[in-house]
Amino acid sequence: MTPKKPATDTDWHNIWQRMMSKCSAIGLGENGYLKQWSIDEARDYLQHAHTEYPEALIDLIKIDAEDAVLDIGCGPGVIALPFSKLAKAVTAVDSSSGMLQVLRENAKAQKSGNIVCVNKFWRDVRVSVDINTEYDVVVSSNSINLLASREQTINGKPLQDWSLVDAIAKMNHVGKRVYLTFHLSRDSFSEVFKVLGREYNPWPNHMIMHNVLYQMGIRPNFNVIALSNRRAGDSETWLRRIDWLAKLSLKEEELVLEYLENNKRRFYDAHQLWGVFWWRN
Numbered sequence: 001m002t003p004k005k006p007a008t009d010t011d012w013h014n015i016w017q018r019m020m021s022k023c024s025a026i027g028l029g030e031n032g033y034l035k036q037w038s039i040d041e042a043r044d045y046l047q048h049a050h051t052e053y054p055e056a057l058i059d060l061i062k063i064d065a066e067d068a069v070l071d072i073g074c075g076p077g078v079i080a081l082p083f084s085k086l087a088k089a090v091t092a093v094d095s096s097s098g099m100l101q102v103l104r105e106n107a108k109a110q111k112s113g114n115i116v117c118v119n120k121f122w123r124d125v126r127v128s129v130d131i132n133t134e135y136d137v138v139v140s141s142n143s144i145n146l147l148a149s150r151e152q153t154i155n156g157k158p159l160q161d162w163s164l165v166d167a168i169a170k171m172n173h174v175g176k177r178v179y180l181t182f183h184l185s186r187d188s189f190s191e192v193f194k195v196l197g198r199e200y201n202p203w204p205n206h207m208i209m210h211n212v213l214y215q216m217g218i219r220p221n222f223n224v225i226a227l228s229n230r231r232a233g234d235s236e237t238w239l240r241r242i243d244w245l246a247k248l249s250l251k252e253e254e255l256v257l258e259y260l261e262n263n264k265r266r267f268y269d270a271h272q273l274w275g276v277f278w279w280r281n
């Protein structure tokens with residue numbers, strides 16, 4: 001067989017955009033836009049966040065006491081809270097007011113007075129108005145694909161406009177060092193969708209993201225973080241996460257719970273693997 005000539009003109013951003021526009025792992029609200037987190041959901045998220053994960057990231061990033069950090073898609077503060085104890089200042093951006101409220105209550109409890117919250121979609125954030133013009137460290141933890149979203153209404157219909165290139169160009173504009181973290185472990189949701197007999201369209205994987213970065217002229221470093229999974233939650237926690245995304249009927253809940261109970265090791269005992277792309281500007 002004659003090997004195919006490698007395509008040199010593949011538009012990786014277009015591939016990424018097409019995958020995002022039909023990805024089954026994106027939670028959508030009743031209004032058709034990205035689902036917003038309630039305060040209880042945000043608290044639950046923080047409660048089950050992995051404590052070893054920010055520690056491993058701190059080891060990699062090596063925050064200096066004079067550093068200004070920008071945490072985009074910060075959620076309830078999984079990274080912003082521990083980083084604020086080491087850095088001079090942290091700016092935390094998130095589109096969810098529920099997530100930011102939980103971040104603020106935890107910042108108060110741990111007496112971190114150096115966190116500023118910005119409640120906006122990343123692509124709508126105005127540089128030098130909502131955030132500063134320069135940060136020593138920019139981090140997007142477990143959120144990079146979603147940070148590329150922007151809500152639009154076309155002919156009265158909700159529409160997500162996806163641009164990873166736009167989101168990353170903006171990070172580069174303000175950041176001296178940029179860190180993007182993402183799950184490398186198996187995509188557990190795909191298995192659950194199979195059990196439910198539903199079609200599943202996955203996230204674009206990190207290879208696709210790498211190719212988009214490469215075509216933007218970025219040559220990222222790549223690190224892997226391996227963790228035990230001791231705080232990932234039990235079957236009930238997983239059921240809540242799956243329901244958040246897939247809106248299960250009662251019958252489906254029973255089916256998923258039974259599946260989770262029979263596959264504990266795969267779901268919450270297995271080790272977690274994280275990938276980190278990072279570079280200096």
Ligand SMILES: C[S@@+](CC[C@H](N)C(=O)[O-])C[C@H]1O[C@@H](n2cnc3c(N)ncnc32)[C@H](O)[C@@H]1O
Nearest residue numbers: 073074075078094095096121122141143146147
């Ligand atoms: C999976 S959570 C990650 C939270 C946290 N960074 C972590 O490491 O656990 C993704 C977060 O990104 C936020 N988000 C989603 N799309 C966003 C956007 N376009 N701009 C800003 N935040 C966004 C969500 O509200 C959510 O809090």
